[in-house]
Amino acid sequence: xQQGEEDPQALSIQEGENATMNCSYKTSxxxxxxxxxxxxxxxxxxxxIRSNEREKHSGRLRVTLDTSKKSSSLLITASRAADTASYxxxxxxxxxxxxxxxxxxxxxxxxx
Amino acid sequence: xxxxxQTPKFRVLKTGQSMTLLCAQDxxxxxxxxxxxxxxxxxxxxxxxxxxxxxAKGEVPDGYNVSRLKKQNFLLGLESAAPSQxxxxxxxxxxxxxRGMQYFGPGTRLxxx
Numbered sequence: 001x002q003q004g005e006e007d008p009q010a011l012s013i014q015e016g017e018n019a020t021m022n023c024s025y026k027t028s029x030x031x032x033x034x035x036x037x038x039x040x041x042x043x044x045x046x047x048x049i050r051s052n053e054r055e056k057h058s059g060r061l062r063v064t065l066d067t068s069k070k071s072s073s074l075l076i077t078a079s080r081a082a083d084t085a086s087y088x089x090x091x092x093x094x095x096x097x098x099x100x101x102x103x104x105x106x107x108x109x110x111x112x
Numbered sequence: 113x114x115x116x117x118q119t120p121k122f123r124v125l126k127t128g129q130s131m132t133l134l135c136a137q138d139x140x141x142x143x144x145x146x147x148x149x150x151x152x153x154x155x156x157x158x159x160x161x162x163x164x165x166x167x168a169k170g171e172v173p174d175g176y177n178v179s180r181l182k183k184q185n186f187l188l189g190l191e192s193a194a195p196s197q198x199x200x201x202x203x204x205x206x207x208x209x210x211r212g213m214q215y216f217g218p219g220t221r222l223x224x225x
Contacts, residue, residue, distance in 0.1 A: 104154035
């Protein structure tokens, strides 16, 4: 399956610390996306990184992609209590009509 | 801009009952999707649509039907609900194809007893 797998499953950190979450996948991709889901809400798109990109930034978010290792990481710097949420990576396989496949998610808790 | 809206927000059904979940988007997106989210399973694609009048099966289509009669609406039907369909259902839309960024609705929590 093309499904991305996030690691760790759960992460608990203190406010102000950095949070690093990883996603691994199995086959070649066109792009990889990260989404956030607050409790009881829908997913919100955070960032998209294409297969020919290695790093991308958006505010306090930094995403890296290593296609040779088939992995990506999402770094949230200077975390805040409001960052408490589940984070999902989504990948799409190389090929026509490929659709996004979501991982099972990482639960991040940021303690005030 | 309301974005993607879903009705209802919560529903309890008895086994064998039917219902329709409504998804509406006001962003003029061509692509729309229905997912279900279960604990430990992530999001799984049920059905999707690449435009008005079109629908296609996703990863877990059995027990569900969909219709896209209008571009802005995507309906998900359960003809005979089963306890295995207890889940949170999310609708999403995207402007830029099946691989692009998706906009999600707030979800519908369905319990089948």
